[in-house]
Amino acid sequence: MKRNSPQDPEVHDNHHYSGQRAPQQMPAVEGISGGQRSFLPPEIMAIVVPSLKVGASAGACGLFAGAAAGILQGAPPVFFSVIAGGQWFALGTSYYASRLVAFNAMGGEEKLSPGDKTKASALAGGFAGTLGGLLRGPRNIVPGAIFMSALGAGGQAYANRRAAKAEVESSTDKKGFWAKWSPITQLSDEDYEKLLEERLLRVEADIAIMDDHIKQLRESESAATEGKQSESGNGKPGQV
DSSP: OOOOOTTOHHHHHHHHHHHSOOOOOOOOOTTTTSSOOOSSOHHHHHHHHHHHHHHHHHHHHHHHHHHHHHHHHTSOHHHHHHHHHHHHHHHHHHHHHHHHHHHHHTTOGGGOOHHHHHHHHHHHHHHHHHHHHHHHOGGGHHHHHHHHHHHHHHHHHHHHHHHHHHHHHHHHSOSSTTTTTOSOOOOOHHHHHHHHHHHHHHHHHHHHHHHHHHHHHHHHHHHHHHHHHHHHHHTSOOOO
16 A cells, blocks of 8 residues: 655645645734834824924024124124024924914914914913023023013014904905906995895886876866866857
């Protein structure tokens, strides 16, 4: 009787499928295998990214301002430019980030009143001024906080005023640059009702005037008819 050797393909295949489990495919873990996992939550990224953009813009302005100050003072412009750019970057980033945090903590920018926005901007300015004072020295903390708080509140008050003025202009006039040169005027529902009432009053007045003219014509016709009848009666010969 022939015995199957260990190298027989049938025995090898049976041993492979009977003695060992088939490898199973491991489920992919979302965020780890995909390589697209974010280090910060979306809420924090929504604050960090705009704040860095604002800080970068402020830092660029600080570079030019520092270079100009260095040239005017006869100092190395590169050194002044780097120092001023770093300070302006820190102020812009900290101010805008703390402002967004304050808005979110108070319920969101869309739900805040102009006064609440001014308060939040003042708090953000105080925080940014405190950070700027720490960078320049402990003696500059209180003056920097007061100055930046007033600057933030004043800037937000000015922005609120411009937004209110733009809203009033958009509600009264048509949007667009050529609106004031257009011969067509946009009317609201109340203005349209008033216009219709005025036209209706004019029509009623015209009807009343026409009624008076018709009445006068009828009176003149009746008077003329009576006059003819009286003349014809007087001209008839008397009967015997």
